Amino acid sequence: xxxxVTHEWSLSTTAAKALQNELVKKLVFTDLPxxxxxxxxGADVAFHHxxxxxxxxLLHFPELECVQECYAxxxxxxxxxxxxxxxxxxxxxxxxxxxxxHTPDVILFDxxxxxxxxxxxxxxxxxxxxxxxxxxxxKSRLVGSYILPALEKGATxxxxxxxxxxxxxxxxxxxxxxxxxxxxxxxxxxxAVKISLACTSRYRLxxxxxxxxxxxxxxxxxxxAQQE
DNA sequence: GCGACAG
DNA sequence: ATCTTGTCGC
Numbered sequence: 001x002x003x004x005v006t007h008e009w010s011l012s013t014t015a016a017k018a019l020q021n022e023l024v025k026k027l028v029f030t031d032l033p034x035x036x037x038x039x040x041x042g043a044d045v046a047f048h049h050x051x052x053x054x055x056x057x058l059l060h061f062p063e064l065e066c067v068q069e070c071y072a073x074x075x076x077x078x079x080x081x082x083x084x085x086x087x088x089x090x091x092x093x094x095x096x097x098x099x100x101x102h103t104p105d106v107i108l109f110d111x112x113x114x115x116x117x118x119x120x121x122x123x124x125x126x127x128x129x130x131x132x133x134x135x136x137x138x139k140s141r142l143v144g145s146y147i148l149p150a151l152e153k154g155a156t157x158x159x160x161x162x163x164x165x166x167x168x169x170x171x172x173x174x175x176x177x178x179x180x181x182x183x184x185x186x187x188x189x190x191x192a193v194k195i196s197l198a199c200t201s202r203y204r205l206x207x208x209x210x211x212x213x214x215x216x217x218x219x220x221x222x223x224x225a226q227q228e
Numbered sequence: 229g230c231g232a233c234a235g
Numbered sequence: 236a237t238c239t240t241g242t243c244g245c
Binding site: 234 | 236237
């Protein structure tokens with residue numbers, strides 16, 4: 001999987017903001033029916049100081065069986081600044097995506113899609129670069145207001161920014177803290193929620209993201225241990 | 229100026 | 236994100 005759009009990753013926050021305002025214009029929001037999905041990917045990043053480790057996992061849908069796992073490691077300069085997470089995780093993620101053999105029908109990210117100050121969170125940003133359908137599955141809020149959804153799995157409520165619905169607060173597991181789902185690129189809000197729930201079995205996180213999270217931690221542990 | 233703030 | 240074991244509760 002190769003990006004269709006490329007750009008520098010070591011930017012000032014001012015230049016990064018200008019780039020976000022350009023890339024956001026390319027976003028497209030369309031439905032992605034469950035019936036059209038065969039391959040789903042999950043991506044996550046782990047850090048050790050300025051070293052970033054990424055894992056991209058490919059699963060067959062709807063059984064959610066893992067069929068490939070890709071890893072990458074890179075030194076990053078960009079610090080963590082709320083609203084600019086993609087500039088810290090993007091480069092290492094693309095390096096991992098480059099190793100993917102099958103092009104996934106949709107990619108789930110650990111972070112927001114358009115539920116972002118400038119509507120270009122991690123999932124939206126990488127979606128534009130890869131020109132792929134993407135979904136943001138964040139564990140906490142960055143922007144927007146909401147009321148908590150009912151306690152049962154599947155319950156949802158709107159994530160609002162002023163008068164705009166920028167995402168859904170989704171209960172992916174009964175009696176457990178909800179997830180913040182928002183579309184990235186080539187994705188509608190309703191499809192993002194349906195797909196996320198279809199990818200969730202017995203845990204809070206959807207299987208693609210959960211798998212990526214587990215494996216990247218293991219990859220980082222082994223990589224750092226081998227150095228010594 | 230003060231508080232909020234994905235991972 | 237990361238530092239970190241056991242423990243209470245569904």
